[in-house]
Amino acid sequence: MHHFGFLGKTQVKRLFHQPPVEISIDAPAHLLAAGLGATLYCPGDRPKIAKDVVKQAARGCVSMVLCLEDSIADSAVDAAEINVAEALQALHRISQDKPETELPLLFVRVRTPEQILRVAELAGDGLEVLSGFVVPKFENLTGYAEGFFGALREVQRHTGFDGAGDKRRLRLMPILESPVMIHRETRGAALASIREILHGNRDDVLAVRIGATDLASAFGLRRSRDLTVYDVQVVASVISDIVNVLGRHEDSFVTTGTVWEHYASERILRPQLRLTPFVEANETDLRRKLLGGGLDGLIREIALDQANGLLGKTVIHPSHVPVVHAMSVVSHEEFLDATAILDNVGGGASASPYGNKMNEVKPHSAWAEKTMVRAEAFGVASESTTFVDFLEASMR
Numbered sequence: 001m002h003h004f005g006f007l008g009k010t011q012v013k014r015l016f017h018q019p020p021v022e023i024s025i026d027a028p029a030h031l032l033a034a035g036l037g038a039t040l041y042c043p044g045d046r047p048k049i050a051k052d053v054v055k056q057a058a059r060g061c062v063s064m065v066l067c068l069e070d071s072i073a074d075s076a077v078d079a080a081e082i083n084v085a086e087a088l089q090a091l092h093r094i095s096q097d098k099p100e101t102e103l104p105l106l107f108v109r110v111r112t113p114e115q116i117l118r119v120a121e122l123a124g125d126g127l128e129v130l131s132g133f134v135v136p137k138f139e140n141l142t143g144y145a146e147g148f149f150g151a152l153r154e155v156q157r158h159t160g161f162d163g164a165g166d167k168r169r170l171r172l173m174p175i176l177e178s179p180v181m182i183h184r185e186t187r188g189a190a191l192a193s194i195r196e197i198l199h200g201n202r203d204d205v206l207a208v209r210i211g212a213t214d215l216a217s218a219f220g221l222r223r224s225r226d227l228t229v230y231d232v233q234v235v236a237s238v239i240s241d242i243v244n245v246l247g248r249h250e251d252s253f254v255t256t257g258t259v260w261e262h263y264a265s266e267r268i269l270r271p272q273l274r275l276t277p278f279v280e281a282n283e284t285d286l287r288r289k290l291l292g293g294g295l296d297g298l299i300r301e302i303a304l305d306q307a308n309g310l311l312g313k314t315v316i317h318p319s320h321v322p323v324v325h326a327m328s329v330v331s332h333e334e335f336l337d338a339t340a341i342l343d344n345v346g347g348g349a350s351a352s353p354y355g356n357k358m359n360e361v362k363p364h365s366a367w368a369e370k371t372m373v374r375a376e377a378f379g380v381a382s383e384s385t386t387f388v389d390f391l392e393a394s395m396r
Contacts, residue, residue: 137178
């Protein structure tokens with residue numbers, strides 16, 4: 001699969017200075033993690049999951065989570081497990097019968113380590129199209145996390161999906177949202193313990209996710225469409241500490257942005273999208289569409305995610321996917337800056353290629369390396385292309 005695979009050759013040539021690379025299910029973990037993009041959640045009890053997965057992949061979705069946790073009523077879990085397993089089997093048959101069909105990276109969000117084992121057994125050959133499992137309320141102060149890694153290793157041993165030989169590796173994506181993560185008096189020890197177990201199982205970790213809904217719920221809070229998660233200070237402080245502990249360059253953990261959970265609704269505050277970029281691109285109708293869908297708040301939150309070291313985002317509606325991906329494309333200016341920094345082996349500082357900032361090799365090298373990985377996954381925009389152009393091409 002690859003981002004913007006639905007675009008025609010002429011569009012790709014016009015929009016990109018460097019198009020995204022194709023990412024296979026067994027690609028290096030750092031590229032898979034960087035390329036997750038908008039990870040679309042789908043309740044595990046939804047009818048016709050396989051059909052929906054194929055449909056969303058054709059529209060540009062490259063990662064999906066089939067959820068067996070909070071989106072499923074307790075009484076429906078057994079049936080949902082079977083439904084998810086049958087969907088994975090159906091998708092495996094599609095991949096065999098029609099190998100040209102692109103599928104997203106697929107994950108199952110489980111409740112317990114035992115559920116990993118049950119889903120793996122029920123799925124059978126369907127594991128061929130699965131990339132791993134998403135673990136909710138991840139923490140290790142009580143030894144809770146180790147059980148999930150133990151279950152994953154058991155599945156790896158029995159199925160061969162351990163990265164050895166010609167088989168890829170099934171991995172976990174932990175969600176940081178447990179109470180010990182939220183409360184200040186336990187957060188430091190919890191994060192230190194999480195960092196330790198993630199390092200101890202580094203090959204089995206794809207990316208780290210943040211569960212903002214659970215973080216806010218501990219205080220009876222829920223942000224409106226007019227506010228970003230960074231405006232909810234008690235949640236923003238948790239995100240800051242997570243990045244502080246897990247976002248260090250030497251750790252190389254990709255941490256994804258929190259869920260955006262809003263559709264269109266009545267607006268209280270003024271719009272958050274400037275008119276100028278849309279006028280210049282002759283796309284004022286697109287701006288009205290974004291504002292009507294409440295997507296201007298999502299755009300602002302993605303910009304703040306990236307400024308705070310988060311990459312990708314959890315989403316719950318297909319309309320959010322093209323917005324996340326358009327905002328993830330590396331700009332021509334960013335690419336030239338990153339290239340100049342990495343090519344300057346002698347160190348020091350120099351004016352940027354665009355002549356509007358100073359590039360310093362030592363402090364900016366880590367940023368440049370991350371930018372180049374994102375450029376592989378999402379591509380580099382042509383000099384005259386903005387995120388508005390990618391939105392226009394994607395929101396069909």
